[in-house]
Amino acid sequence: xxxxxxxxxxxxxxxxxxxxxxxxxxxxxxxxxxxxxxxxxxxxxxxxxxxxxxxxxxxxxxxxxxxxxxxxxxxxxx
Numbered sequence: 001x002x003x004x005x006x007x008x009x010x011x012x013x014x015x016x017x018x019x020x021x022x023x024x025x026x027x028x029x030x031x032x033x034x035x036x037x038x039x040x041x042x043x044x045x046x047x048x049x050x051x052x053x054x055x056x057x058x059x060x061x062x063x064x065x066x067x068x069x070x071x072x073x074x075x076x077x078x
Contacts, residue, residue, distance in 0.1 A: 036069060
């Protein structure tokens with residue numbers, strides 16, 4: 001019974017750390033997109049859509065800042 005409790009608490013702790021790590025990475029990516037947008041609300045929504053598109057296209061995380069910077073430069077205010 002003791003080993004079962006140790007196993008369950010270890011598994012729960014590992015899952016929580018994995019979940020927290022993923023959540024923080026998601027927040028960092030979103031914060032990067034918002035920082036590139038500045039105070040323009042239209043550009044913010046545009047870059048958040050670009051971030052979703054980058055994830056869908058499978059852009060690697062190390063290439064994401066460059067990819068988002070290029071998207072921010074291509075933004076046209078209507």
